[in-house]
Amino acid sequence: MSWLQSNLARRIIPCLDVRAGQVVKGVRFRDHQVVGEIETLAMRYRDQGADELVFYDITASPEQRSVDIGWIERVSQVIDIPFCVAGGIRDVAIADAVLNAGADKISLNSPALENPDLINQLASRFGNQCIVIGIDSIAEDADYQVRQYTGDPDKMRTARRTTLDWIQEVQQRGAGEIVLNCMDADGVRDGYDIEQLQQMRSICQVPLIASGGAGNRNHFAAVFQQADVDGALAASVFHHGELTIPNLKNWLTDQQIMVRNV
Amino acid sequence: MTQVVLIDSGGYNIGSVKAALRRLDVDAELTTAHHRIVAASHVILPGVGAAGPAMNKLKSHGLDRLIPNLQQPVLGICLGMQLMYAHSAEGDTECLGIFDGEIKQLQPKSAERVPHMGWNQLQWQQPHTLQQSLMEPAWMYFVHSFAAPVNGDTVACVKHGETFTALAQRANFLAAQFHPERSAKAGQALFEFFLKNN
Numbered sequence: 001m002s003w004l005q006s007n008l009a010r011r012i013i014p015c016l017d018v019r020a021g022q023v024v025k026g027v028r029f030r031d032h033q034v035v036g037e038i039e040t041l042a043m044r045y046r047d048q049g050a051d052e053l054v055f056y057d058i059t060a061s062p063e064q065r066s067v068d069i070g071w072i073e074r075v076s077q078v079i080d081i082p083f084c085v086a087g088g089i090r091d092v093a094i095a096d097a098v099l100n101a102g103a104d105k106i107s108l109n110s111p112a113l114e115n116p117d118l119i120n121q122l123a124s125r126f127g128n129q130c131i132v133i134g135i136d137s138i139a140e141d142a143d144y145q146v147r148q149y150t151g152d153p154d155k156m157r158t159a160r161r162t163t164l165d166w167i168q169e170v171q172q173r174g175a176g177e178i179v180l181n182c183m184d185a186d187g188v189r190d191g192y193d194i195e196q197l198q199q200m201r202s203i204c205q206v207p208l209i210a211s212g213g214a215g216n217r218n219h220f221a222a223v224f225q226q227a228d229v230d231g232a233l234a235a236s237v238f239h240h241g242e243l244t245i246p247n248l249k250n251w252l253t254d255q256q257i258m259v260r261n262v
Numbered sequence: 263m264t265q266v267v268l269i270d271s272g273g274y275n276i277g278s279v280k281a282a283l284r285r286l287d288v289d290a291e292l293t294t295a296h297h298r299i300v301a302a303s304h305v306i307l308p309g310v311g312a313a314g315p316a317m318n319k320l321k322s323h324g325l326d327r328l329i330p331n332l333q334q335p336v337l338g339i340c341l342g343m344q345l346m347y348a349h350s351a352e353g354d355t356e357c358l359g360i361f362d363g364e365i366k367q368l369q370p371k372s373a374e375r376v377p378h379m380g381w382n383q384l385q386w387q388q389p390h391t392l393q394q395s396l397m398e399p400a401w402m403y404f405v406h407s408f409a410a411p412v413n414g415d416t417v418a419c420v421k422h423g424e425t426f427t428a429l430a431q432r433a434n435f436l437a438a439q440f441h442p443e444r445s446a447k448a449g450q451a452l453f454e455f456f457l458k459n460n
Contacts, residue, residue: 005371006422009381009401046446051381077281082403082444102277104405104444126274127311129377129405176377207375230375260381260401262446 009260010224010252011051011231012245013209014238016041018057018087021071025187025236032058035239038071039078045238046079048245049262053079054107054179054233056134057087069101076102086134090114095122099130107132107179110148113159113166116173123174128206133175137163137196138183144196147183167200178204179233181211189215189237197227209233217248221255264457266290267302269325271316273309273341282443286453294323303334303460309341313365313408314353316341330360335459336435343430343437344408352408360435363411374423377407382440384418384428392417392429395451402428402440402448409439434459 016023016038023041024032035041042053055075057068072085085098086107095106106126112119112133123131136147144163149155159166167178180200182193192213201208207230210223214234223232237243249259266283268276268290276292283290290306291298299305307329309316320326329336338346345357350365357365368376383399393400400418409426412419418429420439430437436456442449 004374006374007383007385007420008374008378008404008422009383011380073277076278077284080282080285080444080446080449082405082441099274100277102281104278104441129379129407130274130310177379205370205375206377207379228373230380262401 007258008230009051009258010229011209012049012220012248012259013052013054013231013233014041014045014050014245015054015056015211015233015235017235018055018071021068023239024058025239039074041239042075042079042083045245046081049249049260050081050245051260052081052231053083055083055085056107057085069097072098072101072103084132086132091118092121092125095126099126105130105132105177107134109134109136109150112170113146113148113161116169119170119173119175123176128174128176131175132177132179133170134179134181135163135166136181136183139196144199150183163196163200164203167204171204171206175206177207177209179209179211182213185213186211187236189213191215191219192223192227192232194222194226197223197229201228207231217243217251220248221252221257224252224257225255264288264304265302266304266306266457267299268292269299269305269307269329270294270319271307271309271342271345272319273311273316276308278441278443279306279308279339282449282453286450286457288457294325296324296328299325299328299332304457305329305332305334305336307336307338307342307345309339309345311341312352313341313344313350313355313357316345317355317357320345320358326358330358333434335456337456338435338437339443340406340439340441343439344410346435346437347410350408361410361413361415361430361432361437363413365408365410367408368406368426369423371423377405378409378422379405381445382420382422382428384420385425386418387412387416390417390431392452392455395455396448400448402438402442402445404428404440406439410437
């Protein structure tokens, strides 16, 4: 990492999966449990020094409905760090509403796979800095493949694209950031998928955020040092309170990893 | 009395700037009306988007002539800052000319990512009263692909590949490349500093 001529901090990003207006977490995308209220958790993570928050409406895409704007406005009023809204953003009008409600970024997953040109439309309208592409990736047939509609096990299906190809395509279309969720690692808290992230980093010129697998502080250090990602996203390890963000950041600082201490 | 207006340049971070001001008990009106802007105690030029469309919107309301002549404290944020320079390479756009220099696209020196997205630390180029109310290092939140050169107006810069201006000041004009409304306590300190001036 030291070759980067930048004082940009590596970002710690709690992800709040939202279902029916509450924050939930499941293992391998199944059996979701309620972990708390959206605004309560948003405030708590802001106070702890989270660098950014991602709210992922996991019910939105499979059920073909869009995100509720009300909670986005409420979150925007109470927190003073950036946040991204994912799930159900399937056209320019919804993107416009979500950004106007106060979201700093919007993240697209399944709708971008259904209609890749939507990425171009959104990037030219709003600027690529607020267009995030979320990718659910799984190891299959000696390759990494993209999965679609992962919010609902009954609707989940293969997107018939390799992760490598899709990452290259979304950058060409105007993605400003990529969140790579490595499904084999997700929810099992055995560490980020370093090998896959390294491979994708080598072809990713925009910020790359690692997702899936964080279980302890070593996993964060490893993903920054070995995969050179810009941010690390995690949910359960923070929601359950085993790892607090101040402790994590102090420890990462000791490991010579540049983070924002508050 | 503090009467803050936000100039409507068609950007998308208006809501979060308004919310940040409301947390300081300031209600800010979004406007393009000259008499409202001239009468305000403080003027903010926010903006997320591209330089060309934003300048076109300002010009269509005659604000390209009004803004450089304002006498009260004026704060430009992100694209709003960039519009205060002479020219932007983004869409080859002539801008307001309050600050000298050209806004250019960020060029990676090695593997730095563009857009420059996330928290970076201010490096002070000249003593400034704002420094006293900020922790060291002062971390601010950035999201942008174009940036201003370092010159005599630069108060603080940041490094991401090249080094560019993060905070500039000339007379009553203050300009931040970062988003104070999304920079937690450090960003709040910037708003407080701005609002204290009159």
